[in-house]
Amino acid sequence: MTNKDARTPASVQDETSEEAGKSIGWHKAYIEGTRPDLRVPVRQVHLTNGQAVTLYDTSGPYTDPLVDTDVRRGLSPLRENWIIARGDTEEYAGRPVRPEDDGIKHTSPRGGLRNLDAVFPGRPRQPRRGRGGEAVTQLAYARRGEITPEMEYVAIRENVSPEVVRDEIAAGRAVLPANVNHPEIEPMIIGKRFLVKVNANIGNSAVTSSIEEEVEKMTWATRWGADTVMDLSTGRNIHTTREWVLRNSPVPIGTVPLYQALEKVDGRAEELTWEIYKDTVIEQAEQGVDYMTVHAGVRLPYVPLTANRKTGIVSRGGSIMAAWCLAHHKESFLYENFEELCEILAAYDVTYSLGDGLRPGSIADANDEAQFAELRTLGELNRIAKRFNVQTMIEGPGHVPMHKIKENIDLQQEICDEAPFYTLGPLTTDVAPAYDHITSGIGAAMIAWWGTAMLCYVTPKEHLGLPNRDDVKTGVITYKIAAHAADLAKGHPGAQEWDDALSDARFEFRWEDQFNLALDPDTAREFHDETLPAEPAKTAHFCSMCGPKFCSMKISQDIRREHGGTRAEVEEGMALKSKEFAASGNRVYLPIAD
């Protein structure tokens, strides 16, 4: 998205020193909206030819040298005044935090909080909710025709009009996840009409990881472009980890409340109850979770449909609910209590991410009866959620060979009234553990082209282990590629300008510009320097792949220089130019020191 929008150049606020900008080739800038507290961050890449390219920026205040961030204080509550000004919410005492919230129901040799000073030390806060249980959702506002500051914010981010944002939300074709208790976020939107988004999962487990690591993974993921982050922690300190993540996150945070609920019953699925689950949802809503995966579509009669599968039920939430249903021989308590759940979510503006608990876990199981039976139920639940003004997106698979991908998005769009689809991959083959970012990146690009609104990333460690910092980065970059490839294929306005800027830099041998425009400038520069490390090589009119004599770009440029710019000029002047070319010594290469 280069600066072709007439509004952009005038309103960009350059708040970074000249030096900082120059040394890194880009800097953080802001586009101001109709009010001074509405400032949309962008990444401005400064090219060596004097032009600038403006890119979407998910990295939050951490990349702004003028903002003093401190993970112990948390981010500034950007949206707080907007929420208060609406006058439809109230602060209240909130649910007291209990030991079992951190998975410490019984005293155990494993001890309580492993790290007692891990309790978040930031500003004291009380939770907020819709006054009198009112639906304080962006969907409710949009349906009333209101354009909230959040909507204006994403309109600027997406380079569309605020009315488009409002209308897409009102129609249920897009969601703007923004819990009233997470005022720290920079609003973003998820819908097929907008840029394809990427979610990164983090989370500790019983086996490994710590609070500090999870907060760092979150900031690291958003630095590379994650649009939302899901905290899928399942070990100890779930509540506390989430608090740190939320208070420091500039992007919406998603969770699967069932994981924490299960911790509260010591991992015994059959001991789960609606009351424990509901309590957990309220706990998380008060903390500020922006969207929640709810596996309410895993109904009792669908469980037998998985009996002949190759890999059974591979969704954790799905398998927990299936175990509960079978243990009690009862319909799912999530399905049975779905309307009450809608009321709770509406009062905080928590967005539903209706989980696909019966998604396929292998190529063999793709698009089977169990999967699509659940999808039809998600369609039914989506309509109920909309009655309660709860924003809703629908989760999708999983493991699907290429020829079966399109059916997934087409059916989902039809059954779920075009609600945003949010898919995990899909992986297009199962034979490459350690490369599932790639097996799934292929499927992700395709399904996003066909209309999926958000892609849940997959890291190289999928199926093998918990991702570390490097894996998180690789997963995010791979999925940003898939998302951007889809934006291009969908003809998203402005998407191609980024590619064009990089292509121009490549043709003109502006190496520094190529690096700075790259999704991952650091690695691009490092790879170049491995073969041609010297500084002059960064302005050389060739690169190490072909060497000076064989560079097609160089030859192509020389041809253009020798023979004029446009086709007409070339055609008319070719015979003449041919003679001049010979007279000039037939030089298609510059002399290069050997």
Place this chain on the structure above:
Amino acid sequence: MTNKDARTPASVQDETSEEAGKSIGWHKAYIEGTRPDLRVPVRQVHLTNGQAVTLYDTSGPYTDPLVDTDVRRGLSPLRENWIIARGDTEEYAGRPVRPEDDGIKHTSPRGGLRNLDAVFPGRPRQPRRGRGGEAVTQLAYARRGEITPEMEYVAIRENVSPEVVRDEIAAGRAVLPANVNHPEIEPMIIGKRFLVKVNANIGNSAVTSSIEEEVEKMTWATRWGADTVMDLSTGRNIHTTREWVLRNSPVPIGTVPLYQALEKVDGRAEELTWEIYKDTVIEQAEQGVDYMTVHAGVRLPYVPLTANRKTGIVSRGGSIMAAWCLAHHKESFLYENFEELCEILAAYDVTYSLGDGLRPGSIADANDEAQFAELRTLGELNRIAKRFNVQTMIEGPGHVPMHKIKENIDLQQEICDEAPFYTLGPLTTDVAPAYDHITSGIGAAMIAWWGTAMLCYVTPKEHLGLPNRDDVKTGVITYKIAAHAADLAKGHPGAQEWDDALSDARFEFRWEDQFNLALDPDTAREFHDETLPAEPAKTAHFCSMCGPKFCSMKISQDIRREHGGTRAEVEEGMALKSKEFAASGNRVYLPIAD
């Protein structure tokens, strides 16, 4: 491809010691054909449940512990007797090797061969060609209805009948690249009816690399699954490097003779002549190059069509020919002399890879007039080549956004009478240098699904530098994923059995089997061990992602165990089972030591 073919189990020759097989989880085996000297290598993966899975194997004799390979002697000439037995070729003195073949036209301070003992020391050999200039091509044989040993060999490899192989070659829908001077290769076939193939590029350049490195890259690439290798060397020692590569390569070798021809005129495109080019083609054909990229479609009138492009001409061969055409204001000498070139290639069974010299080099230039004008000429040349019984495939782009990919394969198939398409990627976006294996892997999977027969790999270093060993591996693995994903989507017989075997291993927590079935067992094992290194973890009924309590596979297995195998059983017995489940203590998890 598991061993369901009745022929396979009986005829598999297990020639590896029990120990070797067990220690690595797989071993090399051979399937014998109708004659004792026709033995097709396969990779046999031994599963811990006693079953075995048979996979396609490109790694050559290097992975057979019973074969004593020595890069200074070269591989054994497997096909020599087949070629001699046909009685249609003759040995002859051949063209003497000249200094300029290694890029040493003029004495220069850079010296001659940098490494004089690099001259290949293997067995003396004379080149061979069709007696009296006869076309000794697999196409000619197929058209006569013959099934050569090479055809039988690939039929066994592909698990199809020899007649299918013969008919696809006869129809020009497939090629079996096999120069009579490269008897060392294990025959393979390229065509949409068969498994999608992957090519890996190697080659030194003026800037970097050495002969030893290139030979090692070749064996390394084939070890990970490269089906052919192109030697794109452009620096010194081109002839000698190629000789080493050919004598040691179990896969077909491709080249771009224009690169070497240009070296012979010290990089001055306008000094190229048909005679120098032809001499180079003969030189390489005598050495045994199996297929050659020929940019005969870059015609004079098409050059102006590139004038308004964002990135001009990005094919090296294309830009060299364009420079030549403009310098002389003449039609391409390759186009003008194409029939004579056909006669030469037919006498050695060198396969054409008709180069797309005007392919797009950026998203902006995809599917433009220049590209498709050239494609139409390639269609014309394809028909000429077929008249001369020369096997022919057609090269394709390049840089193409997803929504424009299908048009490429559809047009190519129509214009080129279904000749095999051989594409470079395509890259689906330009914004991710350092990740172009992924940007292009996405496009490669899609275009292969739609009918492309061979994919030219792209490494992470594309656009940045020359690939090293790790990059070669990453490129090959990424492209094997793309190729296999396409095989699945095309419903290639047997393709899914590999995925199924891995999915079964995953569901049953057979970790060692998962690793050994993986495209890259080493990395899969290493990633697993990073989080859970202990040996017991490799038999654990969970993994580090979820820990013991949250493992969906585990829960799903428990459900199946508790509630019976088939859907009917589950449905009938559910109420009863529910009670039993409760009676058993509602245990969905095994107790795990903490």
